[in-house]
Amino acid sequence: xxxxxxxxxxxxxxxxxxxxxxxxxxxxTTGMARGHxxxxxxxxxxxxxxxxxxxxxxNPKPCPLIARTEPGDPALxxxxxxxxxxxxxxxxxxxxxxxxxxxxxxxxxxxxNDLVAFALGCSYxxxxxxxxxxxxxxxxxxxxxxxxxxxxxxxxxxxxxxGHMVVSMRNFTVPNAIRAIEITSxxxxxxxxxxxxxxxxxxxxxxxDKPEYGGEPDIRPGEVPLFWACGVxxxxxxxxxxxRFCITHKAGHMLVTDxxxxxxxxx
Amino acid sequence: xxxxxxxxxxxxxxxxxxxxxxxxxxxxTTGMARGHxxxxxxxxxxxxxxxxxxxxxxNPKPCPLIARTEPGDPALxxxxxxxxxxxxxxxxxxxxxxxxxxxxxxxxxxxxNDLVAFALGCSYxxxxxxxxxxxxxxxxxxxxxxxxxxxxxxxxxxxxxxGHMVVSMRNFTVPNAIRAIEITSxxxxxxxxxxxxxxxxxxxxxxxDKPEYGGEPDIRPGEVPLFWACGVxxxxxxxxxxxRFCITHKAGHMLVTDxxxxxxxxx
Numbered sequence: 423x424x425x426x427x428x429x430x431x432x433x434x435x436x437x438x439x440x441x442x443x444x445x446x447x448x449x450x451t452t453g454m455a456r457g458h459x460x461x462x463x464x465x466x467x468x469x470x471x472x473x474x475x476x477x478x479x480x481n482p483k484p485c486p487l488i489a490r491t492e493p494g495d496p497a498l499x500x501x502x503x504x505x506x507x508x509x510x511x512x513x514x515x516x517x518x519x520x521x522x523x524x525x526x527x528x529x530x531x532x533x534x535n536d537l538v539a540f541a542l543g544c545s546y547x548x549x550x551x552x553x554x555x556x557x558x559x560x561x562x563x564x565x566x567x568x569x570x571x572x573x574x575x576x577x578x579x580x581x582x583x584x585g586h587m588v589v590s591m592r593n594f595t596v597p598n599a600i601r602a603i604e605i606t607s608x609x610x611x612x613x614x615x616x617x618x619x620x621x622x623x624x625x626x627x628x629x630x631d632k633p634e635y636g637g638e639p640d641i642r643p644g645e646v647p648l649f650w651a652c653g654v655x656x657x658x659x660x661x662x663x664x665x666r667f668c669i670t671h672k673a674g675h676m677l678v679t680d681x682x683x684x685x686x687x688x689x
Numbered sequence: 690x691x692x693x694x695x696x697x698x699x700x701x702x703x704x705x706x707x708x709x710x711x712x713x714x715x716x717x718t719t720g721m722a723r724g725h726x727x728x729x730x731x732x733x734x735x736x737x738x739x740x741x742x743x744x745x746x747x748n749p750k751p752c753p754l755i756a757r758t759e760p761g762d763p764a765l766x767x768x769x770x771x772x773x774x775x776x777x778x779x780x781x782x783x784x785x786x787x788x789x790x791x792x793x794x795x796x797x798x799x800x801x802n803d804l805v806a807f808a809l810g811c812s813y814x815x816x817x818x819x820x821x822x823x824x825x826x827x828x829x830x831x832x833x834x835x836x837x838x839x840x841x842x843x844x845x846x847x848x849x850x851x852g853h854m855v856v857s858m859r860n861f862t863v864p865n866a867i868r869a870i871e872i873t874s875x876x877x878x879x880x881x882x883x884x885x886x887x888x889x890x891x892x893x894x895x896x897x898d899k900p901e902y903g904g905e906p907d908i909r910p911g912e913v914p915l916f917w918a919c920g921v922x923x924x925x926x927x928x929x930x931x932x933r934f935c936i937t938h939k940a941g942h943m944l945v946t947d948x949x950x951x952x953x954x955x956x
Contacts, residue, residue, distance in 0.1 A: 596885055600870055604882050607871040615871050618863055620887070620913065646887065 434458070435678050436504055442678075443509040448527045450567065450674035451512060456550060459612075459683050460676035461488060461501065461541035462653030463511060464660075465529075465669040468493040471538035473581030477659070478540070480578040484587050484655035486543035486611045488686075494535035502680035507539040513675035515657065520664030522657075529669055537669075542653045543612035544676055545590055547683040551605050557598045566637030567674055568592065570652050574626020575617070577659065585662035588634070589617065589625070589649040593641045599648055606650070611686045618649040625649060635673045701725070702945050703771055709945075710776040715794045717834065717941035718779060723817060726879075726950050727943035728755060728768065728808035729920030730778060731927075732796075732936040735760040738805035740848030744926070745809070747845040751854050751922035753810035753878045755953075761802035769947035774806040780942035782924065787931030789924075796936055804936075809920045810879035811943055812857055814950040818872050824865045833904030834941055835859065837919050841893020842884070844926065852929035855901070856884065856892070856916040860908040866915055873917070878953045885916040892916060902940045 435455045441447040451460055466474050471493070478487035489498045491507065498505045508530045516524045516532065526532070545568070549559055561568050568590045575587040594602055599619060607615040622630040630639060630647060635654065641647055660668045671677065702722045708714040718727055733741050738760070745754040756765045758774065765772045775797045783791045783799065793799070812835070816826055828835050835857045842854040861869055866886060874882040889897040897906060897914060902921065908914055927935045938944065 596887060596891065600882050600884070600886070603867055603870040604874040607874065615867050617867070619867070620863055621911075624863065624911065644891065 435502065435680050438678050439502070439504065439510045442512050443506070445527055448512045451676045451678055452546065452567070452674055453562070455678050457682055457684070459488075459501070459679045459681040459686060460544045460546045461679055462544050462656070463507060463671040463677050464540045464542065464656045465507065465537050466540075466665060467534075467667055468536040468538050470582070470665050473583050474540060474656075477577070477580035477583040478542070480580050481655070482610070483614055483617060483651035484577065484653065486613060487540060488543050488611060489541040491539040493538050496533065496539065498539065498541055501541060501677070505677070505679070507677065508533050511671050511675055511677050513672040515670050515672050517660050517665075517668040517670070519666060520661045525672060532669065541677060541679075542656070543686065544653050545613050545650055546676065547612040547686060548606045548609045550683050551609065551687070552602055555601060555605055557594065557601050557605070559592055560640055561592070561637060564637070564640065567635065569633035569636040569639045570654055570673065571622070571627045571649075572634050572658060577655065583659050583663045585655070585659035587617070588652040588654040588658050590652040591630070591633070591639060591647050591649050593639065593645045593647045595645055599646045602648060608688045609686060610688060612683075613650050613652070616648040616650045619646050622647065702769065702947050705945050706769070706771065706777045709779050710773070712794055715779045718943045718945055719813065719834070719941055720829070722945050724949055724951070726768070726946045726948040726953060727811045727813045728946055729811050729923070730774060730938040730944050731807045731809065731923045732774065732804050733807075733932060734801075734934055735803045735805050737849070737932050740850050741807060744844070744847035744850040745807070747847050748922070749877070750881055750884060750918035751844065751920065753880060754807060755810050755878060756808040758806040760805050763800065763806065765806065765808055768808060768944070772944070772946070774944065775800050778938050778942055778944050780939040782937050782939050784927050784932075784935040784937070786933060787928045792939060799936065808944060808946070809923070810953065811920050812880050812917055813943065814879040814953055815873045815876045817950050818876065818954070819869055822868060822872055824861065824868050824872070826859055827907055828859070828904060831904070831907065834902065836900035836903040836906050837921055837940065838889070838894045838916075839901050839925060844922065850926050850930045852922070852926035854884070855919045855921045855925050857919040858897070858900070858906060858914050858916050860906065860912045860914045862912055866913045869915060875955045876953060877955060879950075880917050880919070883915040883917045886913050889914065
């Protein structure tokens with residue numbers, strides 16, 4: 423573990439959350455408050471919460487659980503003293519019976535006393551570590567969103583929760599692919615090492631040029647695609663398991679925390 | 690660092706060295722004295738020694754230096770109190786002017802007061818870690834030698850020393866390839882992570898079915914070859930740089946030390 427964040431860096435994350443809370447930033451948080459841990463969000467009714475936690479424990483690569491609220495409490499004090507999960511993400515997706523029914527920039531009006539929020543680690547943390555190590559990331563260079571794909575890989579079911587894994591893809595030269603595996607393996611709490619590289623069909627991706635979310639891939643001769651388990655996986659699980667109600671972040675529109683990525687690096 | 694080796698394990702390595710010293714074991718040391726660090730050996734005249742040490746520093750992946758003797762002194766006390774490099778390896782190669790002229794099982798008669806011996810880390814250490822983690826290694830399962838290849842990759846020259854890198858190859862399913870990169874990256878003093886995977890031609894290997902040393906590869910559909918920098922590289926360098934005199938181990942016939950592999954794992 424590194425030294426605790428300094429006041430100035432905490433302030434940077436809090437000021438960004440203030441902008442988001444005030445509705446002045448509703449776009450992706452990619453590259454913002456650099457060095458800060460960003461998190462995926464899943465909100466479920468309390469009668470699904472223990473099953474979701476069990477699902478995270480059973481699927482630590484797509485769902486690395488870093489914090490959970492009490493029912494009805496929108497605070498995540500271990501991630502930031504001021505966090506309110508109802509207003510502090512730029513964009514949310516609302517699901518009813520497993521169907522995405524709306525996108526919101528604030529969910530205060532939808533909040534209920536039985537809702538439990540889960541924060542999951544996000545690949546933005548290891549992307550920062552890759553860039554710090556001089557490993558270039560094509561979609562960041564090109565100002566695009568990361569490409570994500572639904573796969574044919576089953577997650578490990580827990581209670582009523584089941585579904586296929588979603589992965590994010592980054593392409594590298596072979597030496598950089600090796601570096602990327604080395605570096606991300608040091609971040610098991612933010613998805614860790616990739617789950618696959620090479621042939622997309624081997625994990626049930628029919629066409630790598632057609633991601634589910636994100637921009638178009640730009641894979642050049644001699645480069646290899648690496649696939650990481652992705653924190654969007656719970657959204658595919660919600661679609662498969664159909665809980666009555668669920669709110670998640672929208673891909674790329676993350677919870678920016680006061681914690682630093684470096685705190686989540688294994689020694 | 691782990692606890693120091695117990696008496697019984699040190700004894701196992703020393704008893705094996707005693708067998709080798711007595712000429713009763715002249716075959717490869719693969720899989721013997723399990724858990725003990727085995728080492729590559731390079732012996733050069735003193736007027737080449739500083740250049741060779743500089744070469745190791747410049748090329749830590751093929752030449753991870755772990756110990757060096759004083760001129761004329763055949764002992765390596767940091768690796769084992771009883772070690773005598775003149776007799777404690779099962780098989781040596783003798784080079785004159787860069788040409789391999791003989792193989793020996795004891796080099797006491799060739800020893801000179803100006804010779805300096807270098808011990809370099811060996812992939813047997815990380816192979817043990819792979820097996821401990823449940824990652825199967827085909828050539829070990831089949832009782833064959835590891836396949837090694839000369840590549841077109843230049844080492845970083847140091848003084849008169851230069852030449853191409855030699856690599857060893859192990860093939861895995863993709864998930865095991867990722868695990869193998871993760872695990873071996875924790876052993877930077879025994880070659881560390883691979884330097885390449887996939888297309889052999891990209892590093893100048895014309896035909897993967899024709900290794901320079903070792904057995905025939907058995908690469909099955911869906912498997913990927915991973916290539917590690919190899920401690921046989923100095924033998925290719927000696928052939929290129931042509932020092933008047935040099936002695937090395939013969940591939941697979943290593944110095945078995947009292948030190949434990951685990952001591953060389955990064956936390």
